Amino acid sequence: MLKRGDVVKLVRVVTETSETEIGCDECFERLDSFAEAELSGVKASAVMPLVGDHLDKCEDCRSKLEALLRALRGT
Numbered sequence: 001m002l003k004r005g006d007v008v009k010l011v012r013v014v015t016e017t018s019e020t021e022i023g024c025d026e027c028f029e030r031l032d033s034f035a036e037a038e039l040s041g042v043k044a045s046a047v048m049p050l051v052g053d054h055l056d057k058c059e060d061c062r063s064k065l066e067a068l069l070r071a072l073r074g075t
C-alpha cells in the first residue's frame with residue numbers, strides 16, 4: 001500500500017497530464033490511483049476531478065471502481 005504522501009504526489013502527476021474531459025480508457029488507466037487514494041482516506045474525486053466526473057456519468061466505470069475497491073480491500 002502506498003503512503004498517503006506518495007498517493008498525493010502520484011495523483012498530482014496524473015491530474016496535471018489530463019485534459020478537460022476523459023473517456024473510459026483514460027478513466028480506467030487512472031482507476032488504480034483513484035481507488036488507492038479513496039482507500040487512503042483522500043477524497044479521490046477532489047484530487048482527480050476528471051475521473052470523479054467521468055465516474056458520475058459512466059455506470060460502467062463506476063462498477064469497475066467498485067470491483068477494484070473490493071479487491072484492494074481484500075474482501
Ligand SMILES: [Zn+2]
Pocket residue numbers: 023024027054058059060061
Ligand atoms: Zn466510462
